[in-house]
Amino acid sequence: MTPRKVITSSLMLILFSVVFLVYTTRYPIDNWESPGPAVFPLLLGAILLIMATSQFVRALWICHEQPRPAGEKVPWVLAIQRFLKNNQGETKVFYLTVILFLYILLMSWIGFFVCTFLLAIVSSRLMEAKGWVRPIVLSLAICLFCFFLFEAWIKLSFPRGFLF
Amino acid sequence: MKTNYRIFRNNLVLATLFLMAVLFVWGAGSAFAADPWPVKQVELINPFGAGGAADIQARKLAEIISRDLGQPMIVRNVTGAGGAIAYNEVNRAKKDGYTLIWYSGAINTLAVRKQVQYDYNAFEPIAGVGIETVSIAVSKNAPWKDFKEFIAYAKANPGKVTMGNSGMGSVTHMVPLALAAKAGLKITHVPFGQGLAMAALMGGKIDASSQHPAEVFNQVKAGEVRILAVSSEKRINIWPDVPTMKESGVDLEFDQWRGIAAPKGTPLNIVDKLSPLVKKAVESKEWIDFASSLGSTPRYLPPSDFAKFVAAVDKETREIMAEAGLLK
Amino acid sequence: MSDQGIFSYLLITLQPANVISCFVGALLGTLIGVLPGLGPAAAMALVIPLTLQLGPTAGLIMLAGIYYGSMYGGSTTSILVNVPGEPASVVTTLDGYQMARKGRAGAALAVAAIGSFVAGTFSVIALQFFAPLLARVALEFGPAEYFALTVLGVVLLSNLTGKSRVRSLIMMMAGLILSTVGTDPIGGLERFSFGIDTAQGGISFIAITTGIFGIAEVFELMAAREKPVEILPVKFRELYPNRAEMRRSVAPIARGSVLGFLIGLLPGPAATMASFASYGMERSISKHPEEFGNGAIEGVAGPEAANNAASGGAMIPLLSLGLPFTPATAVLLGGMLLHGITPGPFLLRDRPDVFWGVIGSFYLGNAMLLILNLPLVGIFAKLVRVPSRYLMPIILILCTIGTYGDNGALFDVWVMLGAGVIGYVMRKYGYQPAPLVVGLVLGPMMERSFRQTLIISGGRIESLWEPPICMVIWGVALLAILLPMVIPPIKAGMKGRLQNR
Numbered sequence: 001m002t003p004r005k006v007i008t009s010s011l012m013l014i015l016f017s018v019v020f021l022v023y024t025t026r027y028p029i030d031n032w033e034s035p036g037p038a039v040f041p042l043l044l045g046a047i048l049l050i051m052a053t054s055q056f057v058r059a060l061w062i063c064h065e066q067p068r069p070a071g072e073k074v075p076w077v078l079a080i081q082r083f084l085k086n087n088q089g090e091t092k093v094f095y096l097t098v099i100l101f102l103y104i105l106l107m108s109w110i111g112f113f114v115c116t117f118l119l120a121i122v123s124s125r126l127m128e129a130k131g132w133v134r135p136i137v138l139s140l141a142i143c144l145f146c147f148f149l150f151e152a153w154i155k156l157s158f159p160r161g162f163l164f
Numbered sequence: 165m166k167t168n169y170r171i172f173r174n175n176l177v178l179a180t181l182f183l184m185a186v187l188f189v190w191g192a193g194s195a196f197a198a199d200p201w202p203v204k205q206v207e208l209i210n211p212f213g214a215g216g217a218a219d220i221q222a223r224k225l226a227e228i229i230s231r232d233l234g235q236p237m238i239v240r241n242v243t244g245a246g247g248a249i250a251y252n253e254v255n256r257a258k259k260d261g262y263t264l265i266w267y268s269g270a271i272n273t274l275a276v277r278k279q280v281q282y283d284y285n286a287f288e289p290i291a292g293v294g295i296e297t298v299s300i301a302v303s304k305n306a307p308w309k310d311f312k313e314f315i316a317y318a319k320a321n322p323g324k325v326t327m328g329n330s331g332m333g334s335v336t337h338m339v340p341l342a343l344a345a346k347a348g349l350k351i352t353h354v355p356f357g358q359g360l361a362m363a364a365l366m367g368g369k370i371d372a373s374s375q376h377p378a379e380v381f382n383q384v385k386a387g388e389v390r391i392l393a394v395s396s397e398k399r400i401n402i403w404p405d406v407p408t409m410k411e412s413g414v415d416l417e418f419d420q421w422r423g424i425a426a427p428k429g430t431p432l433n434i435v436d437k438l439s440p441l442v443k444k445a446v447e448s449k450e451w452i453d454f455a456s457s458l459g460s461t462p463r464y465l466p467p468s469d470f471a472k473f474v475a476a477v478d479k480e481t482r483e484i485m486a487e488a489g490l491l492k
Numbered sequence: 493m494s495d496q497g498i499f500s501y502l503l504i505t506l507q508p509a510n511v512i513s514c515f516v517g518a519l520l521g522t523l524i525g526v527l528p529g530l531g532p533a534a535a536m537a538l539v540i541p542l543t544l545q546l547g548p549t550a551g552l553i554m555l556a557g558i559y560y561g562s563m564y565g566g567s568t569t570s571i572l573v574n575v576p577g578e579p580a581s582v583v584t585t586l587d588g589y590q591m592a593r594k595g596r597a598g599a600a601l602a603v604a605a606i607g608s609f610v611a612g613t614f615s616v617i618a619l620q621f622f623a624p625l626l627a628r629v630a631l632e633f634g635p636a637e638y639f640a641l642t643v644l645g646v647v648l649l650s651n652l653t654g655k656s657r658v659r660s661l662i663m664m665m666a667g668l669i670l671s672t673v674g675t676d677p678i679g680g681l682e683r684f685s686f687g688i689d690t691a692q693g694g695i696s697f698i699a700i701t702t703g704i705f706g707i708a709e710v711f712e713l714m715a716a717r718e719k720p721v722e723i724l725p726v727k728f729r730e731l732y733p734n735r736a737e738m739r740r741s742v743a744p745i746a747r748g749s750v751l752g753f754l755i756g757l758l759p760g761p762a763a764t765m766a767s768f769a770s771y772g773m774e775r776s777i778s779k780h781p782e783e784f785g786n787g788a789i790e791g792v793a794g795p796e797a798a799n800n801a802a803s804g805g806a807m808i809p810l811l812s813l814g815l816p817f818t819p820a821t822a823v824l825l826g827g828m829l830l831h832g833i834t835p836g837p838f839l840l841r842d843r844p845d846v847f848w849g850v851i852g853s854f855y856l857g858n859a860m861l862l863i864l865n866l867p868l869v870g871i872f873a874k875l876v877r878v879p880s881r882y883l884m885p886i887i888l889i890l891c892t893i894g895t896y897g898d899n900g901a902l903f904d905v906w907v908m909l910g911a912g913v914i915g916y917v918m919r920k921y922g923y924q925p926a927p928l929v930v931g932l933v934l935g936p937m938m939e940r941s942f943r944q945t946l947i948i949s950g951g952r953i954e955s956l957w958e959p960p961i962c963m964v965i966w967g968v969a970l971l972a973i974l975l976p977m978v979i980p981p982i983k984a985g986m987k988g989r990l991q992n993r
Contacts, residue, residue, distance in 0.1 A: 041684075
């Protein structure tokens with residue numbers, strides 16, 4: 001792990017713990033005889049803050065000692081292109097996140113099983129499945145299996161939409 | 165061979181699609197048909213954890229009711245936040261009689277503590293099922309012979325007596341609160357979860373514990389703990405020797421109550437259909453035996469009486485909370 | 493009672509109806525355990541109505557079968573696809589999944605099944621002979637002792653993965669902070685719920701684990717630029733652990749059984765804690781700790797044994813005191829009461845048929861599960877070879893269903909997605925998810941017992957370490973902190989002296 005990653009993540013954690021600590025002060029601390037709901041979170045937040053700060057300082061120290069590797073100068077257009085090329089996988093993750101987001105959002109309108117049926121097809125295609133027949137059959141099979149196992153037999157109820 | 169396989173596969177796809185279509189029609193059909201209630205299973209939402217006193221009673225009663233209902237009544241546990249999550253879910257549910265709540269004193273305390281944005285008026289009472297007393301349990305080695313001695317000790321040593329309960333704002337917390345106010349005591353209340361208060365009591369970590377009989381009758385039978393008093397109006401069947409608080413000189417009577425309710429606005433014909441079924445179940449010998457063995461007292465209340473009863477408890481809860489300074 | 497009597501009661505289990513209900517329970521439990529989400533408590537609650545029709549002995553045997561079966565099945569998905577089937581199997585993902593990626597899925601699954609069998613049987617034997625004694629010991633632990641134990645857990649397990657200790661502690665704190673969301677366990681005040689209904693009940697443990705392990709794993713596989721190495725088909729003989737692997741597993745299984753059994757006596761998430769503790773122990777006493785996290789078989793054998801032994805240990809307070817310490821045993825207690833049976837010291841006297849029937853079913857159930865699971869190993873191990881483009885959608889769906897089905901709340905599914913995204917980013921930045929799970933598990937018990945101790949003692953902070961048991965626990969914790977600081981300089985000093993000579 002590069003020191004840069006340590007520094008950015010530590011800064012995020014420091015920020016989080018400070019916000020958390022400030023937010024916690026809205027709850028009562030009370031007294032030793034009956035410690036209030038704020039006591040435990042305050043302790044946790046403080047320890048997190050200390051840990052993150054110590055990690056941050058140590059990373060800065062290492063950064064300071066090591067001379068920065070002389071990076072080749074590239075025009076920024078090229079740099080962005082290279083970045084995108086190196087992170088092709090990341091864009092897929094982004095797509096899948098968006099798909100899952102829509103999936104959960106639409107679940108209560110369209111209905112759980114229809115949505116799940118679509119999700120399986122789309123995500124299978126996103127994972128470079130070829131053709132449509134196999135993903136559809138697979139997804140149908142899973143949906144029917146889940147429907148009969150969970151809804152018909154174990155009797156859990158899943159959101160129903162206007163379709164099913 | 166290969167074509168055979170392909171034909172087989174295509175047929176398989178067609179067959180599954182057909183099955184799917186049938187399912188759609190079947191699902192849609194049941195939703196639009198104007199059959200009399202109930203056409204599908206009825207869910208009784210229990211705000212408390214599986215296996216607890218509230219849960220096993222809900223399950224037993226649901227089983228008895230199911231026999232006459234024509235459809236299964238199943239218990240689903242929706243736990244968390246002292247029951248608030250379950251009440252929210254039922255409050256938001258469709259008013260079609262398929263989502264009911266295993267109603268209890270939690271609605272009173274949740275409303276008073278503003279943990280939910282509504283009160284008992286948001287529910288359509290269907291039937292009162294019974295009451296469950298709260299007992300004060302102490303370890304077998306405790307120095308107090310009876311409840312009077314216990315009160316005297318607590319009076320002489322304000323704040324010294326630690327009393328466990330099964331959660332802040334629960335009925336097992338209300339009773340010691342009211343007891344402290346009525347008898348002029350100062351008790352240290354220690355909230356625990358399911359089962360753990362008894363372990364702490366038997367291990368000598370706390371002095372006393374306020375529990376429903378179902379959670380202690382085991383240990384009483386085994387001689388591990390003694391019961392000093394119960395909070396109900398009369399003594400209960402399983403412990404004929406345990407006096408009520410009134411008999412022991414504290415003018416306090418406060419019980420947990422249980423019943424079944426639906427969200428407000430549920431058609432009255434559903435209430436009218438279900439209430440007699442609950443009556444039949446509650447008055448059955450099977451239920452009376454089962455409930456009494458857990459120390460709870462079966463008492464059916466029709467919807468109108470049940471509504472009045474809940475309103476009265478709500479007022480009382482508010483008074484106890486106000487006195488203890490827990491009102492928000 | 494004469495031994496003859498016990499024996500004849502144990503034979504009750506072998507009546508056909510009881511054998512069948514034991515089998516059905518074990519099968520159902522395995523299925524539930526394999527599927528992520530639904531835990532043993534929820535599964536048992538679902539079948540209670542069914543058991544009511546079976547009568548007490550057969551009904552309780554079935555419930556017990558589910559209880560045991562789900563502990564067996566939990567490891568399967570952890571090993572195969574990095575999705576823990578139930579909380580106690582979280583730690584199995586660390587090494588089990590790595591083994592699967594190296595083509596040793598079959599070995600991992602088989603060792604998990606064998607370890608579970610040994611531990612399960614061990615815990616029943618211990619249960620049969622020492623129950624009343626151990627139950628008394630369990631009562632010696634009160635809030636102060638629990639608090640000390642949770643602190644010890646944080647200290648010992650912060651070194652769980654052997655990567656950066658500071659980062660582990662940071663993740664643990666994050667987990668503890670997550671556990672404070674929802675209604676405060678003592679005062680009943682809502683915290684950090686931001687007006688969301690479901691969040692009042694706390695952040696769902698299942699949503700976090702399926703997200704942070706399952707969904708993040710799907711993301712990871714998706715982002716991998718080079719396709720994962722195609723795992724070659726394995727011969728039947730290679731499916732099962734080889735001699736070296738078996739030899740390495742013996743001691744961890746034995747240690748895991750004892751450790752798990754003892755932890756199982758305590759309330760709270762005992763099985764989960766037992767598996768984590770066993771993993772931590774195996775790693776710290778191992779001669780090659782660097783293998784842990786890269787597919788060390790000890791990291792599967794120990795924890796899987798521990799979590800099954802813990803589920804046996806948890807039966808002790810239930811059977812001999814009538815006190816349920818875990819959600820699953822609470823459901824078992826509910827089942828008993830519904831059948832008109834009261835567990836407690838008199839269970840043996842009043843209903844020996846039920847007592848020995850249940851004990852016998854544990855023996856039978858464990859053997860049955862082993863027989864059931866070993867052939868399944870072959871089938872499951874082949875699943876690893878399903879191309880990820882078909883396997884990943886299945887994982888996504890099972891994660892969603894498991895998360896939703898647990899509570900029936902859509903909010904939990906959102907939490908799962910959030911945990912998945914954060915879990916993916918965390919991995920990129922070198923933060924381990926396992927300590928976060930430890931924090932999430934320990935949090936509620938830690939806060940509750942901390943505050944209870946102070947309330948009971950009237951605000952005397954000394955009460956946190958005054959009781960004798962607490963002193964011992966705090967001492968161990970202190971040693972665990974100090975030794976790693978002190979030993980390296982001493983070792984360096986000794987080395988230096990040797991060199992000077």
